[in-house]
Amino acid sequence: MKLIDIFGALKKDMDFIERQLYKSIEGGDELLSETSLHLLKAGGKRLRPVFVLLGGKFGQYDLEKLQHVAVPLELIHSASLVHDDVIDDAGTRRGKPTVKAKWDNRIAMYTGDYIYARALMIATELKNPEIHRTLAKAMVQMSIGEMEQIRDFFNTEQSVRHYLLRIRRKTALLIAISCQLGALAAEAPKEVHSLLYQYGYNVGMAFQIRDDLLDLCGTEKTIGKPPGSDMRQGNITLPVIYALQEEKLREPLLAEIRGIQAGNGSGSVSKAIDMIVSSNGITRAEQLADCFIDKAMEALAGLPEIKPRTHLKEIALFINRRTY
Amino acid sequence: MKLIDIFGALKKDMDFIERQLYKSIEGGDELLSETSLHLLKAGGKRLRPVFVLLGGKFGQYDLEKLQHVAVPLELIHSASLVHDDVIDDAGTRRGKPTVKAKWDNRIAMYTGDYIYARALMIATELKNPEIHRTLAKAMVQMSIGEMEQIRDFFNTEQSVRHYLLRIRRKTALLIAISCQLGALAAEAPKEVHSLLYQYGYNVGMAFQIRDDLLDLCGTEKTIGKPPGSDMRQGNITLPVIYALQEEKLREPLLAEIRGIQAGNGSGSVSKAIDMIVSSNGITRAEQLADCFIDKAMEALAGLPEIKPRTHLKEIALFINRRTY
Structure with missing residues (x-):
């Protein structure tokens, strides 16, 4: 089920954004567009364009303007x-081969550079320096968060706080400004x-947090890439940190993780995953995700009671029970 | 000889820019700053900050503002x-190990992403959307130019026009806007x-064009990296295109280039370089560089006759005879 299916109200505008997205990367080098x-x-x-449009509903909604933030x-x-995907050595994403797998690392790097630059170029069509x-x-x-993630690979000593700071940079910030810039x-x-x-x-x-849980508990079919990829590359996520806090699990789990590290991603991660799934790490991570959703709802409570507020509420609930 | 030594007049301001450059990348992740x-x-x-400052001299020169363009x-x-350097597999740059050689490719990629993002962030301290x-x-x-370069590796059929379009994107454009944005x-x-x-x-x-010539005619000591690196990676530059136009050279040079390509950069490039150096390609490339310098001088002739105009003239002449 797609988010845009849930909100028929946004469908027409999201279709427009989709077309603008494709248009946005045209006109350069052929290979880059491809x-x-x-x-x-x-x-x-x-998700980010949906948040932009819903944010825009709290002001003077103008799709012509909002596209320059959503895209x-x-x-x-x-x-x-x-x-x-270059970093993760990922072969598939969203069920399809990644750019780096279909072409190569160098092409994936410049494809990323090109898309970043196009993004900024489109944003500058709005003459609003605050948005830029x-x-x-x-x-x-985000780039600091990515670097932290590389540095923290196989760092089994990291705290929950450290993990939260990293995902704040890596993920939460961009979603936060999607909502904010729509309104702005x-x-x-x-x-x-x-x-x-x-x-x-x-x-x-x-x-x-849900994404990290899915990598442990999902299937390739539901998440579009092989599960356990975090484990394989040494990305220590919240359930793992919690599991490592359990006295009986700590030493055997540490040994498994060291084995994965030594095997350079070639060994099996299923034993480590079984240990984590059997721990309280999953439930505790779910509880923390619930806490964040509660805080999101608190913020919503301060907003005007218009329909888009209900939509935002539904998205939050959807995210917290998503299985893909 | 450094450009900033030539222009004592800019020394103090360039020292300030140098400090701001170092400052600009602080405050993130430790490894990223390193x-x-x-x-x-x-x-x-x-060179680009020097052009910004000189461009600024044609308006209301304000270093406080100009730094947000120069940096x-x-x-x-x-x-x-x-x-x-990630792409080129380069081991040294400016006589020192490259980021990718000292750390690794992934770290080099995110270091680049971080520096790009910092650049834009600093530019947005000026609330001028046209600059952004x-x-x-x-x-x-630039990213289109980089991708074209990858695609054109070992493409011995490319025209002079094609080469010029590529270096326009890869190099000339950023220098052009350095001068322009200083004035703006x-x-x-x-x-x-x-x-x-x-x-x-x-x-x-x-x-x-001079840079490409140096890679063929320079020494590791003068250019800070091993010469012939363009040849090794299949970057077909202007003198090569010209040399391939010479009837007697074409076939043997093509054979050499095919050999380099087959050897995946492991074979020697000295024979190919000798052929090119013995051709008229060097002189013809130098002549084309001279043409561009002449056009640069024509543009200068339309500017107010102030001291910075003389400086720009001297830089142009310097670039055209540089040996590093």
Whole structure:
């Protein structure tokens, strides 16, 4: 089930955004358009554009303007995925071969660079320096988050706080500004921007925690890529940190993780995953995701009671029970 | 000899820009600051900031403002070098190990992403959407140019026009907008921006042709990296295209290039280089560089006769006889 199917109200506008997304990467080098389109056409939830449009509903909704925020945000997200796949050595994404698998690492790197640059170019069609600044700042934070993730591979000593800081940069921030910039581009009142940012930030945190849970508990069919990939590359996620806190599990799980690290991704991760799934780590991670969703709802409570507020509420609930 | 030594008049301001450059990449992840600083501290000519400051002299020169253009332009250039080195498999740059050689490809990729994002963030401290837009557009063109370069590796059928289009995107455009944005940030008259852009574009073309010549005729000591690296990676530059046009040389040179391609960069390139150096390709490339310098001078002739105009003239002449 796609988010855009849930909200028939947005369907026409989201179709427009979809077309603009494809258009946005045309007109450069042929190969670049092909590699960029490859990723975009593989689908995706278009969560960030949905948030932009819903944010825009709290001000003077103008799709012509909002597209210049919605398209860049989805592009920035896409570019980060292409670069992610280079790092993760990922073969599939959204059920299709990744750019790096279909072409190569160098082409994936420049495809990412191109999509980032196009994103900014489209945003500058709105002559609003605050929007440009917010996007650039988010990109700085995202690249810091990506670097932290590399550094933290196989770091079994990291705290929950450390994990949360990382996913804040890596994921939550971009979702937060998607909500915020929608309102900003629609010239909604300042307190609305700030509440939407709070909502987006908390939803984004829950989203990443759920994503990390799915990598442990999902199947290739439901998540579009082989599960356990975090484990294989040493990405220590929240359920793992919690499981490592359990006295009986700690030593055997550490031994498994060391084995995975030594095998350079070639060994099986199923034993480690079984241990984590049998721990309280899953439930505790789900509870933390619930907490973030609760905070998102609190932020919503401060917003005007219009239909889009209900939509935002439904998305938050959807994210928290998603199985893909 | 460094450019900043030639122009004592700019020394103090360039020292300030140098400090701001270092500052610009602080405050993120420690490793990111280290990798970013590594490249910046290896030096470089700081040509783009010099052009920004000189461009600014044609308007209301304000270093406080100009830094927000000069620093981003040098950062964009630096980021492109880091990503270049990933692609080129380069071991040294400016006589020091590259980021990818000292750390690894993944770290080099995110270092580039971080520096790009920082560049844009600093530019948005000036609330001038036209500046943001010009930078974003240039980044789009640069990434197209980089992709074209990968696609054109070992393409011995490319025309001079094709080569010129590629270096326009890869190099000339960023130098052109350096001159232009200096004037724009200093609110110089419109016709000044345009003449400075013309000057920068032509100087940039000559610069890249000279750079390509140096890779064939320079020594590791003078150019800070092993010569012949273009040849090794199949980057067909102007002198090569010209040499391939010579009837007697064409077949043996093609055979050499095929051999280099088959050897995957492991074989010797000295025979191919000897052939090119013995052809008229070197002189013809030098002549084309001279043409671009002449056009740069024509653009300068339309500018007000102030001291910075003489400086721009001297830089153009310097670039055209540079041996490093």
